[in-house]
Amino acid sequence: MKVFLLSNQPERTTRLKMFEGTLKSLGYEVTVPRFNTKNWISIAGQAQKMIRDLHPDIVHIFNVPDVIYRDIPGMKGEHFDHLIYDYRSPWGLELQQTFRFPGRIFGERFEKELAESADIITTVNKPLGQKVKNYAPGKKVRVIPNYPARSFSEGENSAQAAEEASDKGPIIFIGRVCTQEGIETLLKIARDIPDQEFWIVGGGPFAWWYLKRLPANVLNLGWQPHDKVAGLVKKAKLCLIPREESVITPFSTDKSVWKLNEYLNMGKIVVASGITREEKRKNLIIVESSELKDAIIKRLHDRPEVMKPGDYKYWDSNTQAIKEVYESL
Numbered sequence: 440m441k442v443f444l445l446s447n448q449p450e451r452t453t454r455l456k457m458f459e460g461t462l463k464s465l466g467y468e469v470t471v472p473r474f475n476t477k478n479w480i481s482i483a484g485q486a487q488k489m490i491r492d493l494h495p496d497i498v499h500i501f502n503v504p505d506v507i508y509r510d511i512p513g514m515k516g517e518h519f520d521h522l523i524y525d526y527r528s529p530w531g532l533e534l535q536q537t538f539r540f541p542g543r544i545f546g547e548r549f550e551k552e553l554a555e556s557a558d559i560i561t562t563v564n565k566p567l568g569q570k571v572k573n574y575a576p577g578k579k580v581r582v583i584p585n586y587p588a589r590s591f592s593e594g595e596n597s598a599q600a601a602e603e604a605s606d607k608g609p610i611i612f613i614g615r616v617c618t619q620e621g622i623e624t625l626l627k628i629a630r631d632i633p634d635q636e637f638w639i640v641g642g643g644p645f646a647w648w649y650l651k652r653l654p655a656n657v658l659n660l661g662w663q664p665h666d667k668v669a670g671l672v673k674k675a676k677l678c679l680i681p682r683e684e685s686v687i688t689p690f691s692t693d694k695s696v697w698k699l700n701e702y703l704n705m706g707k708i709v710v711a712s713g714i715t716r717e718e719k720r721k722n723l724i725i726v727e728s729s730e731l732k733d734a735i736i737k738r739l740h741d742r743p744e745v746m747k748p749g750d751y752k753y754w755d756s757n758t759q760a761i762k763e764v765y766e767s768l
Contacts, residue, residue: 440467440468440496440497440765441467441468441470441493441494441495441496441497442462442467442468442469442470442495442496442497442499442765443470443472443489443490443493443495443497443498443499443519444458444459444462444469444470444471444499444501445472445486445498445499445500445501445508445511446500446501447474447477447479447482447504447507448474448477449471449472449473449474450473452501453585453697454501454525454527454563454585455471455501456471457588457754458499458525458761459471460588461754461755461757461758461761462761462765464758465758465761465762465765467765470489470493470495472485472486472489474486479504479506479507482507483507483508483509483510486507486508486511487510487511487514490511490514490518490519491514491518494518494519495519495520496519496520496521496768497519497520497521497522497523497765497768498511498515498519498521498522498523499522499523499525499561500522500523500524500525500553501525501527502524502525502526502527502528502530502550502553503527503528503530503533504530504546505530505546505549505550505552505553506545506546506549508549508553509549509552509553512552512553512556512557515556520768521558521559521768522556522557522558523557523558523559523560523561523764523768524553524554524556524557524559524560524561524571525560525561525562526550526554526560526561526562526563526567526568526570526571527562527563527567527585527695528567528690529550529567529570529687529690530546530547530549530550531543531544531545531546531547531548531550532546532686532687532690533546533687534546535686536619536685536686536687547574550571550574551574551575554571554574554575554578555574555575555578557575557578558578558768559578559579559580559581559764559767559768560572560575560578560579560580560581561580561581561582561583561764562580562581562582562583563582563583563584563585563694563695564582564584564690564692564694564695564717565582565692565694565717566689566690566692566715566717567690567695568580568582570690579767581760581763581764582694582760583757583760583761583764584694584695584700584752584757585694585695585696585697585700586694586700586752586753586754586756586757587697587700587701587704587752587753587754588753588754588755589753589754589755591665591668591669591701591704592669592701592704592705607676608636608674608675608676608677609635609636609637609638609658609674609675609676610635610636610637610638610675610676610677610678610679610735611637611638611640611671611672611674611675611677611678611679612625612637612638612639612640612641612678612679612680612681613640613641613668613671613672613678613698614640614641614680614698615641615642615643616639616641616642616643616645616646616649616650617643617645617646617649618683619682619685620641620681620682621680621681621682621683621712621713621728622639622649622650622681623649624681624682624683624712624728624731625637625639625679625681626649626653626654626657628681628731628732628735629654629656629657630654631732632656632732632735632736633654633655633656634656635656635739636656636657636658637656637657637658637679638657638658638660638671638675639657639658639659639660640660640661640662640663640668640671641661641662642661642662646661668701669701669705672701672702672705672707673705675707676708676739677707677708677709677710677735677738677739678698678702678707678708678709678710679709679710679711679735680696680698680699680709680710680711680712680713680714681711681712681713681728681731682711682712682713682714682728683712683713683728684712684713684727684728685713687713688713688714688715689715690715691713691714691715692714692715692716692717693714693716693717693718693720693723694717694718696714699711699714699723700752703720703721703722703723703750703752704751704752704753706722706743706746707722707743708722708724708738708741708743709722709723709724710724710726710731710734710735710738711723711724711725711726712725712726712727712728712730712731713728720750721743721744721746721750722743722744722746724738
């Protein structure tokens, strides 16, 4: 069976790459297109041509920005047989943050069109599953959480990481350096706790602006290869997700945030704001953004809870669910 996995930047879409690995292990013939442009119109045209040439059995679309894919459902039946819509982010709500309510109306229009056209819908957590089901009440929705691969951190390495972290270790932030990810909140907290070292691992188009006047206790390491990130997390005594509350918060949970699960699988204490707890997890502290600094100070000298085998969350636990999604078609 031929499968076509589609996003606008597949080489940077972690979730798509995880699906790709699982589907290949299950014996599917998987095609992932590569685009030589970031122009949405060009990407749409290239994707449609590839689908016409390949004639896959299944097209699996990973959402955001959904408008790129608006013409692909109309190709179903003639150029491919089945459509899966992966609802991994509430694009309409993201647009609302920048363009107010008209942005939400625009984005959710295309979310609804894709949900209604899909044979089955996959998503990352229950809140997003309920939201997308409101667009297409009769469609089956399957939750496939964003859990990391075992290769990032195994249980024994996680236990070792927890043991090796000392009271003098840094507080680490990994991710995009931008307002949405809470960089301004992080820098304010760092200034308020001058004796504590902070590490920033990441970047972004405006990172130079946010980081141009760093406090002396903040070290900017920039983007790092993923295979080096585990080693940096291993040295940290605490991991930080400093987001502000927004319309996205109810839909951003412990099942959908990649780095949160990477941190927890390394046996680290994670202090987070701007996200919602979906299930009880060891070493995860979620607070309001206004309480973030106090929560950090309170736990600076805490040791992580000891992790047991059942506490780790790995991507391969999704294999059976992915198999059932594809076999249902």
